[in-house]
Amino acid sequence: MTRRVAVAGASGYAGGELLRLLLGHPEFEIGAVTAGANAGSTLGEHQPHLPALADRVLAETTPESLAGHDVVFLALPHGQSAAIARELPEDVLIVDCGADFRLADPQAWAEFYGGEHAGTWPYGLPELPGQREVLRGARRIAVPGCYPTAATLALMPAFAAGLAEPEVVVVAASGTSGAGKSPKPHLLGSEVMGSASAYGVGGVHRHTPEMEQNLSAVAGTRVSVSFTPVLAPMSRGILATCTAPARPGVTAAALREAYQAAVKDEPFLRLLPEGSWPATAMTLGANTAVMQVALDERVNRIVAVIAIDNLTKGTAGGAIQSANLALGLPEELGLPTTGVAP
Amino acid sequence: MTRRVAVAGASGYAGGELLRLLLGHPEFEIGAVTAGANAGSTLGEHQPHLPALADRVLAETTPESLAGHDVVFLALPHGQSAAIARELPEDVLIVDCGADFRLADPQAWAEFYGGEHAGTWPYGLPELPGQREVLRGARRIAVPGCYPTAATLALMPAFAAGLAEPEVVVVAASGTSGAGKSPKPHLLGSEVMGSASAYGVGGVHRHTPEMEQNLSAVAGTRVSVSFTPVLAPMSRGILATCTAPARPGVTAAALREAYQAAVKDEPFLRLLPEGSWPATAMTLGANTAVMQVALDERVNRIVAVIAIDNLTKGTAGGAIQSANLALGLPEELGLPTTGVAP
Amino acid sequence: MTRRVAVAGASGYAGGELLRLLLGHPEFEIGAVTAGANAGSTLGEHQPHLPALADRVLAETTPESLAGHDVVFLALPHGQSAAIARELPEDVLIVDCGADFRLADPQAWAEFYGGEHAGTWPYGLPELPGQREVLRGARRIAVPGCYPTAATLALMPAFAAGLAEPEVVVVAASGTSGAGKSPKPHLLGSEVMGSASAYGVGGVHRHTPEMEQNLSAVAGTRVSVSFTPVLAPMSRGILATCTAPARPGVTAAALREAYQAAVKDEPFLRLLPEGSWPATAMTLGANTAVMQVALDERVNRIVAVIAIDNLTKGTAGGAIQSANLALGLPEELGLPTTGVAP
């Protein structure tokens, strides 16, 4: 039984990646593709790497254009999802790649996003303890942010095993596609090529409370996160360096064991052999997260490094992984674990 | 009185940057240019961006070829400087861009570099408190490592003002030129373009004890550093995110004041206006360090971000800055503060 | 009936791309993976983007290690294929990604490659007129070079329709993976990022006679090619600008018609809508060739621009496409037409 799928925001980067993956998914059939300002033009103008869909005309993003599908993926600017979701039947699976329904804490929402909190949907990170149960059969899913996906997966094994103190420092380099397709001067190729830059410094990036929410749930105690994002001269990929003080008595062997145990049955988590370190090229276009961990014994600190593709595991791949679970399909269905390199 | 200057290691990246800057220095005349395996070839083959020196033939790096100069810059692999320095007169200014004489602590040397400690020379970071006095008239100078230059300058104001707790976390993205010109598979363009990767994780990078040495001296207490380097897809530049817990009662205003005071009389340090954040493109080819700082009040952490050109302020420019001081020349002489952008 | 497939040269870029595509091919099972100097190490060390094969140990490339397979893909340095092919049974399909068997003219071989001409195998460019018949059932296939693939496909429609004069000028920008994985100074990331450079100028690039061979066969007359390759700061992709004088009376409409007709039934050729121009990002990881053509009426010249992924359609994808034909499988089997972008 093929599911009919709509993609809202199909002319952007997250929308394009959803379509790329959906084209390779054996159980999904692409129905409506919609956009805001780009409605009326063809997908070929915006996603020329998807020839199979080149002639599809973008409809306007409205409840009407999204009606009549089994699954609706939303890749919209923040604040637009709730209005659309209200108009769609409850048994339609809505997978929101935006932030609107990620945070459980209305105060955190108010502080970092402002405005009214739309609510909370089941959080689409199946690797979180117990989360697969939550996602199975769900009809509303909030896809995690790209940075929180990286930071959570990188430190989850340490916190789950009780090895880390709850003061986390995360510095993550991201490719520019994470900033979207809306043209801004600082995102011009001339500006970003050959240059690394900081932004959102000092704990103000909106993904910070989401990291705290996830790691606190894993740790069973309040975890604080100091997060600094860096814009790196590449289109795709996040390389996150995630550190936390080690709890007293933690050994390198215990740390490695915890990580090995954590990835053992996970289809999309890889722990590299000792001595190897993640590069984002290992994951380009793939739904995998590649990790390594070390105990810096001199300063008694856990350092976990993780690479993901921000558009795949960090957005569209993660969205489809959760949708697979919600629909009772095999979790890995249609999701590549092979990257494109060099 | 023009000084005659030799550059050892002139076919590499640090050597090339020394020559580029020396060509624009009004008081230095370029004498011998020497190399190891590349001896006998012309500079034009290795530094085609320096047409004025294209026909210079590289001599072999020996005490003899370096004799007869007022200043000798060494841009050699670790471990070669001591033997050469021994053979040169004491009144020749020797500026070593390598690590041999940077560390004061033989144990730190043994732990991170191995082998015998060559000794300690005056440390070429004029911005360190009191260091200009040390450098004036010096005839032996150890140029700081590129990462320690960045991390030290970024956190020095906080520690000098007593605002930071001594547990530092540094994550720094570097361009590939920091890894040198010796061809290795992981440094191929095909590998690094479009990819960020980690290396030297877990406190094992050799620049770690140098950061601790500098910051401890500034703080007047032992500062520990957790340092993770990241290889970014760009040729030049370091963007370092440097964080430390704020001491109780520190305010954002006090922090900013401390940084303003620290850069006020410094010719090569810039604090950006509030709301702006460093990008390495701001410093390409320039001897400047561009900084910004924030207090993350949620987690009570100081986050300082700094951009430098790893080859200029991080190596060759820093070397010439210290040489200027040693020779009694104006510190800024011949050193660009204007970057090349975009 | 799954075919057992060996890949020789599996630690290089062409070998890695063959494996990436073979992992997604429903009729091929990966058997031996072999290498030269890297024999004995695991694939995970060389192709970390292929987790499914990470633990495979590279055997030495010998007739013995390659025996017992239905298909053998050779991704070896020039000059090694003949000796291996001689030792394998005649009914094994050997697909050579190297140059040894591409040229029919021994004199062209002598002039551009030197040494003895190994012979000529069926040429693996199915889009050439009549070539599918040649490839069906073949057991030896010479995969075209990456540049000749691009230039031939770009100008074939013009020559097949008798619209172009036989003096061709090709200038093609290639990503660095075309130069292989063997570390050389001029291929370092520090050298190639931010820089475009020429090489093999003046008609000396080895792919020149191959372009002439192909276009002459299409045109039915001797076509000469002036070819200049350019190294561009990107890992993958070829963007080739291919021009030839228009024959008298050619119109823009006739030219466009010829190209439309040429791509109509071709699964991997795309002609963009008028006003759009190829970008290599459109084809990253895909087996497609994206084209556009214009008649410059002021100078009466045909200008065809084509983008391919040099490792996919330009090497490994082209190899599998021909292998599919040789084995009686659907030509498109296992070959992506969707690119990875941005």
Added chain:
Amino acid sequence: MTRRVAVAGASGYAGGELLRLLLGHPEFEIGAVTAGANAGSTLGEHQPHLPALADRVLAETTPESLAGHDVVFLALPHGQSAAIARELPEDVLIVDCGADFRLADPQAWAEFYGGEHAGTWPYGLPELPGQREVLRGARRIAVPGCYPTAATLALMPAFAAGLAEPEVVVVAASGTSGAGKSPKPHLLGSEVMGSASAYGVGGVHRHTPEMEQNLSAVAGTRVSVSFTPVLAPMSRGILATCTAPARPGVTAAALREAYQAAVKDEPFLRLLPEGSWPATAMTLGANTAVMQVALDERVNRIVAVIAIDNLTKGTAGGAIQSANLALGLPEELGLPTTGVAP
């Protein structure tokens, strides 16, 4: 006698490069800096690599704000220069980096730019035969386009020596800064990194008639140019491959001699040693043009390759070079010949 200089369009890329070079020019003092939409903001917001000018406030570009200077550099969108020039005194040196006054032929202007032809000013390419005489004392200068600078310099020696037939083919890869700082989707870093793309194909690029004008003047006969520009994933630099059929009897030796003679007394032209080929990195930030030439004897074609920095020799450096001549200053004054590499 220091000249007071204004820069109109100071927030753009050409304006920023003018300011960068003017800061290093001993005879120019920077007066007014003006902009269009960015008027009222500080230069530091737009040109953060120029700390010396960070606090300068951008005035609106008007004849009034530009009055009272000895030299006015215009880096404005096409069509705005004439109106401003009319309002400034005749003895003010106006150097226009735009296209308005480059073409002598009103018909070529009409065909490629449309609208009314503003007129023709002395053309600021001093290397053209006799052009230095034209520029000395001039008070209006039209700075050449970046591509025409490259193509003209590359083929001028061949045409001046009567070695080339007048049917030229130029394919040039340019960095993205040539497309300016106005944010457009196809210039986003996510789009351009890792990708080469064509645009303006088929003889429609506006720089085509300018190349023809220059080369025709040198050749003394009508030269036609087929020009294709390529956008390469780098911020700066043009690498142009410029070819023309060799006239009967031309030898490689004669060709090389012609190029050696042409560059011998030119301060900014370099002919590389045989066997070396230009890379744009050789010229980054420098006012040099680096060339190489070959005779492809198989097809009897001259292939000249040239690298320039599109913003330096291709725009701002060329502008200052001509201004130096106009003002009776040494032509090389304030213009770097040393590039920044790697």
